[in-house]
Amino acid sequence: MSLSLEDLQSLCILSRLEIASGEMEGVADKLSEIVTLVDALQAVDTAGVEPMAHPLDRAQHLREDRVTESDNHLRYQRNAQRVEQDLYLVPRVIE
Amino acid sequence: MLHDATIAQLAEALRAGKFSAVELTDHFLARIERLDGNLNAFITVTADSARAQAVRADARLAAGDATPLTGIPIAHKDIFCTRGVRTSCGSRMLDNFVSPYDATAVEKLEKAGAVMLGKTNMDELAMGSSNENSSYGPVRNTWNRDLVPGGSSGGSAAAVAARLVPGATGTDTGGSIRQPAALCGITGIKPTYGRVSRWGMVAFASSLDQAGALARTAEDAALLLQVMSGPDPRDSTALPDPVPDYAAALAKPLERMTIGVVDDFFDDGLDQDNAQRVRDALSVMERLGVTLKSIRLQNIGLSVPAYYVVAPAEASSNLSRFDGVRFGHRAEGAGDLTEMYMRTRGEGFGAEVKRRILTGAYVLSAGYFDAYYLKAQKVRQLISEDFARAFRDVDAIAGPTTPSPAFPLGQKVDDPVQMYLNDIYTIGAPLAGLPALSMPCGLVRGLPVGLQLIGPHLGEGRLLCAAHAFQRETEWHTLAPPGI
Numbered sequence: 254m255s256l257s258l259e260d261l262q263s264l265c266i267l268s269r270l271e272i273a274s275g276e277m278e279g280v281a282d283k284l285s286e287i288v289t290l291v292d293a294l295q296a297v298d299t300a301g302v303e304p305m306a307h308p309l310d311r312a313q314h315l316r317e318d319r320v321t322e323s324d325n326h327l328r329y330q331r332n333a334q335r336v337e338q339d340l341y342l343v344p345r346v347i348e
Numbered sequence: 349m350l351h352d353a354t355i356a357q358l359a360e361a362l363r364a365g366k367f368s369a370v371e372l373t374d375h376f377l378a379r380i381e382r383l384d385g386n387l388n389a390f391i392t393v394t395a396d397s398a399r400a401q402a403v404r405a406d407a408r409l410a411a412g413d414a415t416p417l418t419g420i421p422i423a424h425k426d427i428f429c430t431r432g433v434r435t436s437c438g439s440r441m442l443d444n445f446v447s448p449y450d451a452t453a454v455e456k457l458e459k460a461g462a463v464m465l466g467k468t469n470m471d472e473l474a475m476g477s478s479n480e481n482s483s484y485g486p487v488r489n490t491w492n493r494d495l496v497p498g499g500s501s502g503g504s505a506a507a508v509a510a511r512l513v514p515g516a517t518g519t520d521t522g523g524s525i526r527q528p529a530a531l532c533g534i535t536g537i538k539p540t541y542g543r544v545s546r547w548g549m550v551a552f553a554s555s556l557d558q559a560g561a562l563a564r565t566a567e568d569a570a571l572l573l574q575v576m577s578g579p580d581p582r583d584s585t586a587l588p589d590p591v592p593d594y595a596a597a598l599a600k601p602l603e604r605m606t607i608g609v610v611d612d613f614f615d616d617g618l619d620q621d622n623a624q625r626v627r628d629a630l631s632v633m634e635r636l637g638v639t640l641k642s643i644r645l646q647n648i649g650l651s652v653p654a655y656y657v658v659a660p661a662e663a664s665s666n667l668s669r670f671d672g673v674r675f676g677h678r679a680e681g682a683g684d685l686t687e688m689y690m691r692t693r694g695e696g697f698g699a700e701v702k703r704r705i706l707t708g709a710y711v712l713s714a715g716y717f718d719a720y721y722l723k724a725q726k727v728r729q730l731i732s733e734d735f736a737r738a739f740r741d742v743d744a745i746a747g748p749t750t751p752s753p754a755f756p757l758g759q760k761v762d763d764p765v766q767m768y769l770n771d772i773y774t775i776g777a778p779l780a781g782l783p784a785l786s787m788p789c790g791l792v793r794g795l796p797v798g799l800q801l802i803g804p805h806l807g808e809g810r811l812l813c814a815a816h817a818f819q820r821e822t823e824w825h826t827l828a829p830p831g832i
Contacts, residue, residue, distance in 0.1 A: 261706070268664060268687065268709045269671070270702060271694030280703070286765050287707050293653040294723050298729070304725035305732060307553065308541045308781025309805055314582040328448045332675035341673050346685050 306322045350375050351511035352828070355420050355568040358514060359562055362419045367421030369405035373463050374399050377423045380465065380512045383832075386493060389507040391426050391484050393466035394493030401463040408461055416571050418461030421689055425504050426467040427474055428454050428559075429548040437550045438470040438482040438500075438519045441670050441677045441696030450546025452583065453517060453559050453576045460575045465513055468503030472698045473667070474524055474552045476500050477770045480761045481700045488757070490532060490794050490829040495754040498528030504562045505532040510832055515572050519549060520656050521556045523749075523774025526786035529562055529619045530749035530798025533788045535815065535825060536562040537569045539808050541781035542587040545580035546572075551738040553662035554585075556655075565825055566728040566787060568817035570594035573808065589806060598816045602636050605814065607801075608742035610644035613773055619752040622797045625790030629799045629818065633746070636817050641742055645734040650727050651775040652768055657711045657724035658746040658779070664708025670696060703764060732780040733734040744811060748773055749798030773800060783808045787815045796827070802810040 261281045265272055272280055326339060335342035350372065353361070371386030377395050384390050398421070405419035429435050429447035436442045450458070458464070471481040479487040479502030487502040489495040490509040497506040505528035510515050518525040520538035529536030537560050544559040551557060561572035564756060574594050580586040609630060614623050634640055672678030672692030679691035697705070711720035738745060751772060760767040777784035782802050789799035799818075803811040819825050 254789065257792070260710075264706045264709045264713070264777050265690070266641070267687040267713065268695055269668075270697070270705055271690040272702065273694070278701075280706070283703060283764055284706055284710070287656060287711065287768075290765050290768070291653045291657050291720065291724070294657065294727055295719070297647075297650060297723075297727055297738050299723060299726035299730070300451060302597070302726040302729050305729040306725075307766065308732065309587070311542075311587070314579070314586070314588050316581045325448065329674070332445055334672065334678040343673055344682055344685050346689050347624075 256281045256288065351379060353514070354565050354590055355514045355571055358420055359416045360373060364412065369402040369409065370399060372419060372684060373402040373421055373465070377464055379471055383510055383807055384512060386488060387490065387506050387510055388485050388487050388513060389469055389503040389510065390423070390466045391438070391469050391503070393728065394433055398463050398465050401458070405461045405463060414589060414649060415460045417457065417575055420462050420515070421465050421475060421513050422457060422462045422572070423465050423468050423504060423507055423513045424454055425470055425501050425516065425518050427470060427519050427550045430454055430464070430467065431555055433467065435467070435550070436484070436718055437474070439696065439698070439701070440483040441580070442444070443483065443677065445675050447542040452545035452580045454548065456575050457698055468507055468516060470503055471500035471634060472701050473518055473830065474500040474521060475549065475663070475700050475704055476762065477523065477527055477767050479503065480757065481698055483698060486757055489754045490832060491754065495758055496531070498531035498754065500524040501562060502528045505529055505534060505536065506529060507589055508532070508534050508562050508564060509829055511828065515561060515568050517572070517576070518562050519557060520778060521553050522778055522813055523771040524558045525562060526749050526774050526784060526798065526800060527771060529786045530796070531754040533657055533796030533827060533829065534562055534564050535566050535569050535787045535809065536560065537573060537785040537787065537812070538777065538783065539577065540587070540783045540805050541778070542585050542810065543783070543806070545583040545586040546575045547580055547582040551666040552660040554666060555662060556659060558778065565819055566785070567598060567811045568813045569785070570598055581814055585637050592809050594812055597813050598812050602638055602814060602817045605637070605744070606639045606742045606794055607633060608641050608745045609647060609739050610745060610747045611642055612645060613747035617751050617772065619792065622748055622790040624787060625792060625797050626799055627791035630746060631823055632818060633814070636821060638814070643738050643742060643745065645738060645776070647727065647734050648776050649731045651779055652732060652772055654724045654727045655775045655779060656707065656768060657720050658728060659707035660704040661712050661721050664705045664712065666703055668702070700764065728779050731776060735776070735780045735782060744814060745802040745809070747800050749800040753792045753795035753797050777802045783811060785811050787818065790824055790826070791827070796824070
């Protein structure tokens with residue numbers, strides 16, 4: 254299986270991930286090798302097999318629906334690059 | 349020397365008052381200062397907070413309120429969130445991230461009185477088998493500085509092997525505790541999926557990720573795992589089952605234990621000397637009263653392809669949180685939001701992480717989901733059923749941990765598929781959620797190799813018991829790297 258540069262370009266957009274133009278070809282080649290590796294799965298007969306949902310076949314352990322956390326947003330926002338009036342700032346979205 | 353003692357021995361000496369926790373902490377901090385320069389096992393050393401924790405440990409020891417880990421120096425893989433301390437996960441993306449909270453495993457070890465010396469180096473976001481993918485430079489193997497220590501918990505493994513710390517935490521998604529433990533000549537255990545809470549552990553592949561312990565002996569790994577394990581209301585996948593007393597499990601005799609030997613693991617891909625060391629170790633097990641039984645795991649050969657669909661798929665989803673908005677790196681000067689996301693992630697992630705995100709996006713994208721992701725989860729079910737069938741006849745499954753001893757830095761870093769195949773023996777256990785450990789079982793051309801033991805779900809006690817019995821009979825786990 255070989256990935257084209259167009260395929261890679263659309264994966265980059267889906268993943269919101271910039272790859273430098275000079276690296277695109279190398280990345281496409283390596284991804285093609287990985288896809289070839291995982292293509293071994295196609296030969297397996299999995300008719301009637303349920304896909305695994307949990308390795309121990311357990312349900313999620315849920316907790317009571319009540320508030321246990323206090324408001325710590327000021328502490329959490331210390332890790333943000335841009336904050337103003339307690340809001341996260343991002344580049345302009347609406348013109 | 350102090351640093352040659354195991355955690356169990358250090359705990360006894362601390363209680364007997366042979367030295368204080370502060371003295372012990374200073375001893376190991378001095379070793380890190382002196383020896384880590386060319387190993388690069390630590391990303392962050394927390395000397396001041398370590399001394400403060402040691403002072404508190406001494407007070408607990410004096411008051412008779414100590415646990416077996418009180419005053420014991422440990423290190424955390426830099427994937428665990430540590431309040432007030434940078435948690436980089438080996439990535440430029442998180443270079444500026446100071447965690448506002450502690451991971452549950454970190455919190456539990458701190459409550460037990462363990463002293464954190466620092467955060468260890470790792471492959472970026474736990475993706476790698478050689479530690480060459482770290483944004484902080486590669487870790488070097490303590491046995492030979494030109495070789496890799498394995499990964500992704502390579503910093504933890506190298507630090508324990510170099511006696512910079514007697515025990516450390518790690519995480520294992522496809523082999524990231526067991527493979528570096530094998531290549532560095534130490535003992536490492538990845539417990540059952542959900543045994544240790546994943547809360548505060550930077551997520552890679554959520555259905556596979558599991559925290560565990562690296563130490564020099566099975567007994568020490570048991571002491572760490574005892575504290576780390578248990579239910580956690582903050583992680584809905586943490587198992588509610590009570591944690592057994594692993595120390596009591598170690599004391600049990602091995603009689604009537606049957607170990608299955610996987611024939612498929614002893615193939616052409618396995619270094620022949622490595623194979624011989626594993627067979628020798630199995631003979632020791634036999635002398636200890638274990639019955640060996642040859643078994644087959646029909647679909648185990650599909651582990652690597654199944655893993656490299658499931659793990660990247662989950663990673664591509666988990667890693668979408670790194671967007672430059674709430675924490676972490678942000679690219680400067682982007683014109684709009686999409687450009688900011690794309691450039692932030694392009695700058696913040698290294699080559700392997702990018703490959704896995706893109707692979708994940710590919711296998712999950714429209715038209716490919718059934719052919720790859722769903723197919724892989726079905727194959728994963730088949731692999732898991734093979735293990736379940738085997739465990740009807742055997743108590744544990746044994747084989748090599750890695751195909752060979754440590755390989756040279758740079759040898760596989762540009763060949764991802766070759767790198768992935770290094771985890772061929774370790775990937776099966778996490779796909780099935782099974783506990784597994786690696787322990788030293790000999791030297792190949794002067795380098796350590798590991799014996800892997802895989803157990804049924806929640807069978808950690810029995811695995812540790814078998815490993816402990818082996819280590820009472822052999823000296824491989826006591827060998828120190830040259831010059832250490």
